[in-house]
Amino acid sequence: MTSGHRIETVGQIGSTNAELLRRLASGEAAEEGTWLVADRQSEGRGRLGREWSDGAGNFMGSTLVYLRSSDPAPQTLALVAGVAVYEAISKFLGRAQGLLLKWPNDVLLDGAKLAGILLERAGDAVVIGIGVNLAYAPDLADRVAAAIASHGLSVDRDDFAEELTRRMAAELSSWRKSGLGETISRWTIRGPHIGAPLRYVGVTDTIEDGTFAGIDQDGALMMRLANGTVRVIHAGEVSLIGEEGA
The missing domain is CATH 2.30.30.100 (SH3 type barrels.)
Incomplete structure (x- = not known):
């Protein structure tokens, strides 16, 4: 597949991950770098079967990566996505002291969940779903959530999507060209301190x-x-x- 960075937006959908998986299963052409972003999700989900709120104004989107024989282990795309999401958030939030990556798939702000990542594999493709609380922090059963808006900042969803697309492309390129060690290093300096x-x-x-x-x-x-x-x-x-x- 050729590489591109097209962002397709939809008003409402069950799940952006599920839609990209459906397209893959049906043989519809989908290039690496394609993003599907929804205004609302009725069946959004996170790891371990958790539901993920569809709060209006938040970022809810998925993208595709096609695995190459020379790529690092597929599960480490969670680290790639984590760094990309962290960097995109930092663009708007600034270097907030309370921003932290949590293994394997969350971004925390002052200890509360600000963003989550879900990887799902279909053959040689990995669908990466990302949810970021820009405007609204959902009520989660097992943890406290945060939103960028609660820090007095208004972030346009489409502006964030553009930034995340750029960051993801850069981190994916680094993962492939510089190796997993570089990605781990980039994740580690944004994650918890040794001994936490x-x-x-x-x-x-x-x-x-x-x-x-x-x-x-x-x-x-x-x-x-x-x-x-x-x-x-x-x-x-x-x-x-x-x-x-x-």
Whole structure:
């Protein structure tokens, strides 16, 4: 597929991720770099089956990446997207001290969820869904949410979409040309500090506490336990202890 950066906007849709997955399944032409952005979503979702509010004025959109044999591991696109979203937000919010990446797919503002990322794979394609609370912070069952508007800033959704498109293209290019190590480095300086207290909830609801020990060469999170051993986490839910709603 050739590369492009076309932004298609729709008034209302079930889910931008689901629509791009449908297009892929039906064989409709969709170039890498295509973005589908919705004014409203009726079936938006996040990781682990969570619902994601369709608050009017927020950014809700998805894009496509076609995997190449030379690409780093597909799951590390979550780190690519995280850095891109962080940088796009920073363009409008400034270098807010409280802006932080949380592994594997969130951006926090003062400990509350400001943005989320959802990756879904279909063959050699990965659909990356992104939601950013520009105007409205939804009520989430398991955590506190934040919005840029609550900081007294009005961000136009289309202006944000343009900025995010540019940032995503740049981070994707770096991931491919400079390698995963560069992406991990860029993520790490925007993420929690080494030693930050963490809580891990596994897929079987086991709970462990530890401290952040970095991101490994596969993009997995490393958590140092009280006995000094390091657990490598590929899946499950990790929260920062002290984070609002953790």
